[in-house]
Amino acid sequence: MSDTANTRPTLSAVAARAGVSASTASLVFSGSGPVAEATRERVLEAASALGYAGPNPTARSLRRGRTGIVGVVTEDRLGDAFRDPINLALLDGLGDELADEGLGLLVLPWSPGSRADLAAAPMDAAVLLGCSADLAGSVELLRRRRIPLIAIEAPPLDGVVPIDLDNADATRRGAELLRELGHERVALVTLPLDIDRLRAPLTPEREAEATAYTAMERIRGAREVFPDATGVSAGASTVAEGYVAGRALLDVPGDRPTAIIAQSDLLAVGAIRAAEELGLAVPTDLSVLGFDGARLDGITSHVLTTLAQPAVEKGRAAGRAVRASLVGEMPAGVALGAELRRGETVAPPRA
Amino acid sequence: MSDTANTRPTLSAVAARAGVSASTASLVFSGSGPVAEATRERVLEAASALGYAGPNPTARSLRRGRTGIVGVVTEDRLGDAFRDPINLALLDGLGDELADEGLGLLVLPWSPGSRADLAAAPMDAAVLLGCSADLAGSVELLRRRRIPLIAIEAPPLDGVVPIDLDNADATRRGAELLRELGHERVALVTLPLDIDRLRAPLTPEREAEATAYTAMERIRGAREVFPDATGVSAGASTVAEGYVAGRALLDVPGDRPTAIIAQSDLLAVGAIRAAEELGLAVPTDLSVLGFDGARLDGITSHVLTTLAQPAVEKGRAAGRAVRASLVGEMPAGVALGAELRRGETVAPPRA
DNA sequence: TTGTAGGCGTTATCAC
DNA sequence: GTGATAACGCCTACAA
Numbered sequence: 001m002s003d004t005a006n007t008r009p010t011l012s013a014v015a016a017r018a019g020v021s022a023s024t025a026s027l028v029f030s031g032s033g034p035v036a037e038a039t040r041e042r043v044l045e046a047a048s049a050l051g052y053a054g055p056n057p058t059a060r061s062l063r064r065g066r067t068g069i070v071g072v073v074t075e076d077r078l079g080d081a082f083r084d085p086i087n088l089a090l091l092d093g094l095g096d097e098l099a100d101e102g103l104g105l106l107v108l109p110w111s112p113g114s115r116a117d118l119a120a121a122p123m124d125a126a127v128l129l130g131c132s133a134d135l136a137g138s139v140e141l142l143r144r145r146r147i148p149l150i151a152i153e154a155p156p157l158d159g160v161v162p163i164d165l166d167n168a169d170a171t172r173r174g175a176e177l178l179r180e181l182g183h184e185r186v187a188l189v190t191l192p193l194d195i196d197r198l199r200a201p202l203t204p205e206r207e208a209e210a211t212a213y214t215a216m217e218r219i220r221g222a223r224e225v226f227p228d229a230t231g232v233s234a235g236a237s238t239v240a241e242g243y244v245a246g247r248a249l250l251d252v253p254g255d256r257p258t259a260i261i262a263q264s265d266l267l268a269v270g271a272i273r274a275a276e277e278l279g280l281a282v283p284t285d286l287s288v289l290g291f292d293g294a295r296l297d298g299i300t301s302h303v304l305t306t307l308a309q310p311a312v313e314k315g316r317a318a319g320r321a322v323r324a325s326l327v328g329e330m331p332a333g334v335a336l337g338a339e340l341r342r343g344e345t346v347a348p349p350r351a
Numbered sequence: 352m353s354d355t356a357n358t359r360p361t362l363s364a365v366a367a368r369a370g371v372s373a374s375t376a377s378l379v380f381s382g383s384g385p386v387a388e389a390t391r392e393r394v395l396e397a398a399s400a401l402g403y404a405g406p407n408p409t410a411r412s413l414r415r416g417r418t419g420i421v422g423v424v425t426e427d428r429l430g431d432a433f434r435d436p437i438n439l440a441l442l443d444g445l446g447d448e449l450a451d452e453g454l455g456l457l458v459l460p461w462s463p464g465s466r467a468d469l470a471a472a473p474m475d476a477a478v479l480l481g482c483s484a485d486l487a488g489s490v491e492l493l494r495r496r497r498i499p500l501i502a503i504e505a506p507p508l509d510g511v512v513p514i515d516l517d518n519a520d521a522t523r524r525g526a527e528l529l530r531e532l533g534h535e536r537v538a539l540v541t542l543p544l545d546i547d548r549l550r551a552p553l554t555p556e557r558e559a560e561a562t563a564y565t566a567m568e569r570i571r572g573a574r575e576v577f578p579d580a581t582g583v584s585a586g587a588s589t590v591a592e593g594y595v596a597g598r599a600l601l602d603v604p605g606d607r608p609t610a611i612i613a614q615s616d617l618l619a620v621g622a623i624r625a626a627e628e629l630g631l632a633v634p635t636d637l638s639v640l641g642f643d644g645a646r647l648d649g650i651t652s653h654v655l656t657t658l659a660q661p662a663v664e665k666g667r668a669a670g671r672a673v674r675a676s677l678v679g680e681m682p683a684g685v686a687l688g689a690e691l692r693r694g695e696t697v698a699p700p701r702a
Numbered sequence: 703t704t705g706t707a708g709g710c711g712t713t714a715t716c717a718c
Numbered sequence: 719g720t721g722a723t724a725a726c727g728c729c730t731a732c733a734a
Binding site: 361363410 | 710711712713714
């Protein structure tokens with residue numbers, strides 16, 4: 001048994017066995033330079049004899065100054081971040097765009113529960129996903145590392161490339177539709193306002209302390225049309241939470257809202273279920289507006305009237321920005337738009 | 352402006368500025384060794400003056416022989432792999448278990464569409480996720496790299512630590528329940544049989560060439576009770592696919608099956624919808640058995656009779672196996688069991 | 703076409 | 719407590 005049996009073979013071991021120098025062997029594997037056919041074969045033979053699996057990625061990274069890894073920072077536990085269909089679509093787009101470059105995704109949860117060590121994670125660039133103001137700390141850290149930063153729907157941050165959605169404007173357009181139909185009492189079901197994800201009525205105090213950028217932008221857009229609109233914040237973007245929120249808004253004495261602006265389609269579906277359980281027909285007794293426009297497997301509902309966002313394209317745009325920043329460019333930010341898609345869940349209020 | 356303005360500062364730059372040696376500065380950051388308080392402060396001061404963000408992760412990895420990264424190899428595009436609630440739960444468990452150790456997850460899709468470069472990805476261990484026989488090639492590669500391998504529900508592979516579920520036995524127990532109730536014509540709706548994910552009737556030929564281990568094990572378990580059972584394979588584990596499969600099985604002339612064994616809850620829900628659309632009541636006209644037992648947000652259905660599997664625990668077990676293998680142990684495999692959970696979707700066949 | 707030399711940024715070891 | 723030295727495994731000028 002040879003003495004190299006137990007330790008990973010190195011390039012020089014292979015070179016030695018093949019009777020060439022390490023640099024020549026290196027050329028065989030990197031392909032960046034001419035090597036005589038005979039030499040190449042001897043090297044490959046030595047490699048397979050030794051069980052050499054190719055250059056050590058870490059050493060190569062150090063030498064080249066590139067890891068081939070892109071970090072994806074999420075504000076949830078892994079599973080939760082990926083439970084949102086919009087994030088999944090985004091991930092598809094991002095993954096596609098990066099896979100071509102041989103870049104891998106390193107998932108970095110940055111939530112109160114478990115937070116990855118952003119200081120120690122090897123990466124060439126990072127995409128900030130469920131962005132809120134709470135991210136400021138992590139951004140600071142990554143910036144010191146001089147890691148190019150791409151943020152999806154985040155408040156403007158110095159030196160961070162924004163991939164934005166017109167959350168406020170899109171919501172405003174949706175709200176205008178409701179107003180044109182004659183609605184006046186409109187309630188909101190929002191995404192979580194911060195990492196505490198408290199499920200509770202909106203209050204000026206809570207809004208003042210909110211950190212979730214997307215949620216706040218959508219609220220802002222709604223208020224441009226219905227300045228006094230209030231409502232409840234959900235604990236997550238799920239049908240179950242939408243249902244709870246819907247009950248809270250609809251199962252009340254006195255005047256109910258005639259329309260609900262939900263900040264995601266899942267929340268909208270939940271609200272609709274709450275309404276129907278209370279004997280309210282959608283859209284005759286209650287109009288419901290959603291947000292996202294992603295296909296929801298297995299969740300039956302009316303055809304939602306919703307603000308459809310280009311989620312896959314968001315991911316692609318982020319991927320392109322990552323690639324640009326890796327070749328030293330400072331990529332321009334991207335602003336994407338959501339589109340009002342007319343379904344069957346809004347109508348004039350009952351006379 | 353100093354001449355170090357444009358390049359990432361290094362540990363020795365910091366050391367130089369603080370007037371100490373690199374090794375001493377290193378101790379300040381790694382904390383592994385005694386450093387005089389005054390020295391420490393001077394070093395930290397120099398670091399912040401230079402904008403040093405801590406030791407370069409790649410260099411550290413090279414030196415320490417550890418990257419702090421665990422690869423997760425999936426057989427789908429990212430988005431698709433994470434669309435399955437079972438995988439999400441598993442990821443939660445795995446992430447939890449690894450986060451404590453400061454280990455990050457590097458997602459490596461290994462599908463015909465986009466396959467990560469398993470030879471070049473830095474990692475200390477890998478978890479094989481949507482495992483099928485097609486993985487053999489990638490396993491071979493990773494094994495040559497001497498990377499500890501943990502496989503979730505995979506066919507036995509030399510040197511790979513298995514985290515198994517009793518797919519065959521659990522399905523058999525479910526099938527036995529159906530037989531005891533008096534069912535004789537039982538049809539299967541299976542998970543995809545291979546990476547082609549063809550949606551089509553089961554045939555001996557297709558089964559012979561199938562590579563998806565979990566699907567085949569569950570088929571095997573069903574056949575222990577209903578040796579002649581046949582059915583259709585779905586193109587994915589979704590309600591939509593379950594619906595299509597259900598139509599194919601139920602919307603036929605002649606004797607319909609009186610029971611369906613679906614290989615996931617999503618498929619089961621789809622099959623139930625197909626049945627009801629055809630005017631068949633569940634469970635009176637048709638019994639449906641699911642698999643998984645995960646909570647499905649927003650997907651309303653009967654309370655499923657299903658084989659509930661410990662998905663989070665699967666992830667945790669994999670995480671523990673990873674940790675063990677990183678300290679040089681060869682972890683024992685783990686065998687987990689699914690439990691028959693009686694819901695309201697099975698009943699005796701109509702007389 | 704091949705080899706030599708040097709360094710990527712750290713940290714472990716061992717002296718002092 | 720601190721510092722010199724070497725090594726982790728590879729790649730790339732440059733020289734031969």
